[in-house]
Amino acid sequence: METKSIMIVGVGGQGSLLASRLLGNVLLAQGYDVKVSEVHGMSQRGGSVVTYVKYGDKVYSPVIEKGEADAVISFELLEAARCLPFLKKGGHLITSTQQIDPMPVITGAAQYPDGLVEKLRAAGAELVAVDALKLAEEAGSPKASNVVLMGVLASRMDYPEELWQKAIEQCVPAKFLELNKKAFELGKNAK
Amino acid sequence: MKKLMLGNEAFARGLYEAGCKVVSSYPGTPSTEITEEVAKYDEVYAEWAPNEKVAMETALGASIAGARSFCGMKHVGLNVAADPLYTAAYTGVNAGMVIAVADDQGMHSSQNEQDSRHHAIASKVPMLEPSDSTECKEFVKLAFELSEQFDAPFIVRMSTRVAHSQSIVEMEDRQELELKPYEKTPQKYVMMPAYAKGRHVFVEERTKKLIEYAETSPLNRVEISDKAEFGVITNGACYQYTKEALGDRVSVLKLGMVNPLPEKLIKDFAAKYDRIVVIEELDGIIEEHCRNIGVTNVEGKNIFGYIGEIPQSVIAEKLLGEKKEYVALNENIPVRPPVMCAGCPHRGLFYCLKKLGVTVSGDIGCYTLGAAAPLNAIDTTICMGASISGLHGFNKARGAESEHKSVAVIGDSTFMHSGMTGLVNIAYNNSNSTVIILDNSITGMTGHQQNPTTGKNLKGDPAAAVNLEELCKAIGIKRVRVTDPYKLAETEAAIKEELAADEASVIISRRPCALLKYVKHNPPFVVETDKCVGCKQCMKLGCPAISMREGKAVIDHTQCVGCGICKEQCKIGAIK
Numbered sequence: 001m002e003t004k005s006i007m008i009v010g011v012g013g014q015g016s017l018l019a020s021r022l023l024g025n026v027l028l029a030q031g032y033d034v035k036v037s038e039v040h041g042m043s044q045r046g047g048s049v050v051t052y053v054k055y056g057d058k059v060y061s062p063v064i065e066k067g068e069a070d071a072v073i074s075f076e077l078l079e080a081a082r083c084l085p086f087l088k089k090g091g092h093l094i095t096s097t098q099q100i101d102p103m104p105v106i107t108g109a110a111q112y113p114d115g116l117v118e119k120l121r122a123a124g125a126e127l128v129a130v131d132a133l134k135l136a137e138e139a140g141s142p143k144a145s146n147v148v149l150m151g152v153l154a155s156r157m158d159y160p161e162e163l164w165q166k167a168i169e170q171c172v173p174a175k176f177l178e179l180n181k182k183a184f185e186l187g188k189n190a191k
Numbered sequence: 192m193k194k195l196m197l198g199n200e201a202f203a204r205g206l207y208e209a210g211c212k213v214v215s216s217y218p219g220t221p222s223t224e225i226t227e228e229v230a231k232y233d234e235v236y237a238e239w240a241p242n243e244k245v246a247m248e249t250a251l252g253a254s255i256a257g258a259r260s261f262c263g264m265k266h267v268g269l270n271v272a273a274d275p276l277y278t279a280a281y282t283g284v285n286a287g288m289v290i291a292v293a294d295d296q297g298m299h300s301s302q303n304e305q306d307s308r309h310h311a312i313a314s315k316v317p318m319l320e321p322s323d324s325t326e327c328k329e330f331v332k333l334a335f336e337l338s339e340q341f342d343a344p345f346i347v348r349m350s351t352r353v354a355h356s357q358s359i360v361e362m363e364d365r366q367e368l369e370l371k372p373y374e375k376t377p378q379k380y381v382m383m384p385a386y387a388k389g390r391h392v393f394v395e396e397r398t399k400k401l402i403e404y405a406e407t408s409p410l411n412r413v414e415i416s417d418k419a420e421f422g423v424i425t426n427g428a429c430y431q432y433t434k435e436a437l438g439d440r441v442s443v444l445k446l447g448m449v450n451p452l453p454e455k456l457i458k459d460f461a462a463k464y465d466r467i468v469v470i471e472e473l474d475g476i477i478e479e480h481c482r483n484i485g486v487t488n489v490e491g492k493n494i495f496g497y498i499g500e501i502p503q504s505v506i507a508e509k510l511l512g513e514k515k516e517y518v519a520l521n522e523n524i525p526v527r528p529p530v531m532c533a534g535c536p537h538r539g540l541f542y543c544l545k546k547l548g549v550t551v552s553g554d555i556g557c558y559t560l561g562a563a564a565p566l567n568a569i570d571t572t573i574c575m576g577a578s579i580s581g582l583h584g585f586n587k588a589r590g591a592e593s594e595h596k597s598v599a600v601i602g603d604s605t606f607m608h609s610g611m612t613g614l615v616n617i618a619y620n621n622s623n624s625t626v627i628i629l630d631n632s633i634t635g636m637t638g639h640q641q642n643p644t645t646g647k648n649l650k651g652d653p654a655a656a657v658n659l660e661e662l663c664k665a666i667g668i669k670r671v672r673v674t675d676p677y678k679l680a681e682t683e684a685a686i687k688e689e690l691a692a693d694e695a696s697v698i699i700s701r702r703p704c705a706l707l708k709y710v711k712h713n714p715p716f717v718v719e720t721d722k723c724v725g726c727k728q729c730m731k732l733g734c735p736a737i738s739m740r741e742g743k744a745v746i747d748h749t750q751c752v753g754c755g756i757c758k759e760q761c762k763i764g765a766i767k
């Protein structure tokens with residue numbers, strides 16, 4: 001199989017590293033060659049965080065570049081807009097509708113653009129927009145929106161349910177397991 | 192068993208499997224996880240040293256004592272450890288010694304983009320460079336064997352992409368090794384001139400043998416394609432980018448040993464093709480070597496330059512003229528730079544420094560973010576420890592005019608790393624400088640590592656804690672005081688008093704990092720919308736939890752940790 005590329009993007013602290021590791025473990029169990037790439041250091045400090053997951057018969061570069069992603073999964077709306085150029089023609093964009101102001105918006109030096117969901121759709125992206133924060137809070141913690149979005153992705157990928165469940169068990173601390181399984185379920189059933 | 196592993200985790204697994212016994216490192220992105228991961232194996236003694244020089248000397252001592260040893264650092268850390276490195280090249284080893292140096296092509300988290308291969312060449316220490324996690328583990332194990340075979344410490348060069356990418360690794364068992372016997376051998380280990388002269392002869396002979404080894408080593412491999420239009424010579428992450436971008440359109444010579452470089456192997460490969468392109472990030476070291484050994488059909492830096500990474504899109508565009516299509520929104524998308532976290536104790540201090548209009552000599556750590564808007568508080572950032580010594584020089588140049596309106600800021604870990612000696616210089620050479628130690632009880636920027644001030648060691652066990660107040664006094668600073676950066680008025684008053692004083696002083700701005708698990712948070716604050724007049728005084732703090740909505744301040748309850756500096760800043764009492 002030709003290499004497939006999935007990009008997971010968000011804001012530092014939203015848990016994109018865990019999401020990429022979870023997805024990586026599902027793909028590994030599915031028998032693919034897998035590479036997952038992350039950039040550390042600035043990740044906890046509210047900056048843009050980007051991780052790459054690539055899989056296929058043989059994966060070389062761990063990096064995804066503009067026009068290469070089969071899917072972009074974004075935990076925040078502005079980050080979805082920022083990463084739109086990474087999407088392949090006909091690629092899928094799954095985004096949370098959560099909005100987090102970056103510092104230039106907080107200081108008044110820039111404005112958070114309006115109507116991004118409509119604009120992304122108008123730009124031709126195959127878009128799924130989900131209020132992952134609300135679903136995560138429903139599951140028990142706002143921190144679980146990463147796993148909600150993995151649920152949304154799972155409903156659009158054809159891999160056995162038990163692989164996802166096992167990967168969640170591998171990646172999430174035991175005391176948060178039930179909460180995250182619920183978050184995954186809510187994501188899977190989101191429209 | 193197969194597992195997805197970060198390059199750094201695979202490196203650590205290699206240390207474990209190779210029977211490594213002693214590890215000493217200083218954290219630095221992107222090298223940190225090697226040491227954090229190897230510390231999880233009970234069979235390995237692992238520690239954080241106060242700096243890279245101490246770490247390397249510890250590892251060399253362990254090697255001489257007969258145990259396989261390791262030290263890890265980022266590229267700029269190798270500058271700090273350069274002194275022992277250049278002489279360890281002469282002493283060689285008893286048991287194998289491996290050094291990790293992680294370069295940061297693209298400067299994802301560093302203050303410069305230096306190419307560590309220059310250190311390997313200049314010190315005459317052999318260097319290997321893996322291109323994925325599988326190779327990280329294999330190369331580390333081989334490096335220990337070669338270290339003992341050639342009597343040399345071996346450097347394994349990492350990069351951000353290799354260190355922080357996960358790929359599949361097959362785990363094997365640990366090789367449990369006896370300590371090698373230690374015999375007093377002054378002509379090998381006492382590097383005074385008479386003995387060092389003999390060892391230099393050995394080093395030159397060793398390099399010749401290493402070049403011979405490089406000609407046939409499995410570390411360097413040729414991948415011939417029948418459809419090749421030209422030949423590529425490459426190393427590290429660039430090998431992966433080359434394969435992705437060019438596939439079977441080229442033949443590849445992949446160099447896993449980047450110092451010393453082979454001669455015949457390169458000449459034979461280059462003779463097969465009219466055109467040879469060297470794809471290497473940063474400096475043109477392989478390309479220059481090709482020219483030096485008489486290979487003339489070579490190019491590289493004229494195409495790719497010396498700056499940043501060379502990912503597949505750059506290779507495809509420059510060599511094939513191919514560009515991927517994509518769409519972008521016709522919209523101004525605001526940047527999202529990293530910021531100090533909500534509740535970060537550094538914020539209150541930098542707010543006061545900005546308010547007072549003080550010149551700030553900065554250092555390396557989370558607090559470097561104090562240079563960003565809206566605080567814009569920092570004037571200089573050079574390297575670990577330079578805040579204090581730089582301030583001293585600044586004040587010696589400008590005298591009293593500067594002494595009363597300039598400070599140095601340095602974190603607790605950075606102070607232990609190389610700030611102390613600068614403070615000794617201030618006391619000894621009598622400059623009226625004001626130094627602020629931002630003691631947040633952890634090494635923050637690299638992701639919460641313990642250090643000699645925190646009272647815990649790498650394994651999390653209790654350890655001796657340096658008393659910063661007593662240390663500064665012992666150095667000769669008479670004015671030492673502690674403030675709480677969550678209290679703006681107290682902090683501002685302390686800075687004013689110490690700047691006004693006619694002798695050197697140290698302010699310890701003390702409050703643990705808000706992200707530490709043991710730190711208890713207050714309930715989040717709320718803005719009483721009817722009271723808020725929209726004066727934006729709270730916005731001057733640059734807290735990511737506060738924003739303006741319809742002319743009024745709003746606090747994000749998911750981020751706010753109740754530090755209270757916005758409450759103190761709000762003069763009309765709208766924040767509760």
